[in-house]
Amino acid sequence: MRHYQAVELTKAYRLLNHGPTTLVSSAHAGRTNVMAASWAMPLDFDPPKVVVVIDKSTLTRELIEASGEFALNIPTRALAEATLVVGSSSGRDHDKFAAAGLTTFPAEHIGAPLVDGCLAWLECRVIPEANNEARYDLFIAEVVAAWADPRAFSNGRWHFADQEQRSVHYLAGGAFFATGQAFEV
Amino acid sequence: MRHYQAVELTKAYRLLNHGPTTLVSSAHAGRTNVMAASWAMPLDFDPPKVVVVIDKSTLTRELIEASGEFALNIPTRALAEATLVVGSSSGRDHDKFAAAGLTTFPAEHIGAPLVDGCLAWLECRVIPEANNEARYDLFIAEVVAAWADPRAFSNGRWHFADQEQRSVHYLAGGAFFATGQAFEV
Numbered sequence: 001m002r003h004y005q006a007v008e009l010t011k012a013y014r015l016l017n018h019g020p021t022t023l024v025s026s027a028h029a030g031r032t033n034v035m036a037a038s039w040a041m042p043l044d045f046d047p048p049k050v051v052v053v054i055d056k057s058t059l060t061r062e063l064i065e066a067s068g069e070f071a072l073n074i075p076t077r078a079l080a081e082a083t084l085v086v087g088s089s090s091g092r093d094h095d096k097f098a099a100a101g102l103t104t105f106p107a108e109h110i111g112a113p114l115v116d117g118c119l120a121w122l123e124c125r126v127i128p129e130a131n132n133e134a135r136y137d138l139f140i141a142e143v144v145a146a147w148a149d150p151r152a153f154s155n156g157r158w159h160f161a162d163q164e165q166r167s168v169h170y171l172a173g174g175a176f177f178a179t180g181q182a183f184e185v
Numbered sequence: 186m187r188h189y190q191a192v193e194l195t196k197a198y199r200l201l202n203h204g205p206t207t208l209v210s211s212a213h214a215g216r217t218n219v220m221a222a223s224w225a226m227p228l229d230f231d232p233p234k235v236v237v238v239i240d241k242s243t244l245t246r247e248l249i250e251a252s253g254e255f256a257l258n259i260p261t262r263a264l265a266e267a268t269l270v271v272g273s274s275s276g277r278d279h280d281k282f283a284a285a286g287l288t289t290f291p292a293e294h295i296g297a298p299l300v301d302g303c304l305a306w307l308e309c310r311v312i313p314e315a316n317n318e319a320r321y322d323l324f325i326a327e328v329v330a331a332w333a334d335p336r337a338f339s340n341g342r343w344h345f346a347d348q349e350q351r352s353v354h355y356l357a358g359g360a361f362f363a364t365g366q367a368f369e370v
Contacts (some may be wrong), residue, residue, distance in 0.1 A: 015353060019354050051323070081370040110311075136228055157356070177367055178350070178365035181362065184360050
């Protein structure tokens, strides 16, 4: 059983606002891929936009440029090892979903698959900005649909169930932080 | 006594990689300001670059456009209330440093002041990209110097001392997460 429900588009930025590590999934002409990206963040509220850095050398870059689409998936701590695996190998060499033990389900509005077991998913369509892409590997996209596991995010708020079902924040060299204690000021 | 030491520029991205909320400080012609920004992230390793979203309506935008410089300061949980204060009022109306009880010290390479009590500081010079700034409020900058409190970050690694001296991740409506448990995979 899959746990996901639609997130109101004007609240989609809240899925990324705290700076979690993401998985970028992509597809084109029968090929699919997934990579890890820490460098993804919101760019606007309504319509929601995001920015993400996608290196020129990657298969993901090729698939995004060909399709104009990608998904940002927000993995749990339970998926941290898989996140590291898909962040440190190339989809040109092997099927990274299989290598990392990841399965997927179809997105609603884009061709890129969504990764099972994640906390949230943002379906994105690239807003072409050739200078940014060529010079900085920086992609701007509009979020056309957003989903979250209602056990972790509902009514515009995160409420993580336990230590394994939290988002994560990558540092370097296999080191992560879990998202920590919630507090209000 | 101030606690800060230089961070090697090639490791500066690690100050932001986990997605903490930042304070953006700026100065021009005798005016200074500070605002909160969750939408800031690394863009490149070497030379280190960052992107940050700065709304057109802000005094910070005016000071950054005039000076071509800003600093990203990484506040502690102990500064979360001050972060909310400078994130929800305008420097056009009053001195936000005073309103939030923030004091500063001089940067080394830029005119913008650095905020006392933060965990780390990135001195940034704007790389002009008029289309991004006008269309998306998105600024690209090179990090020309970086500093960290060695009690929290040294040798390229974060090692937070206690619950109050951690970085924070803003969600919305006064709700934050503290940076949580470190783990390796």
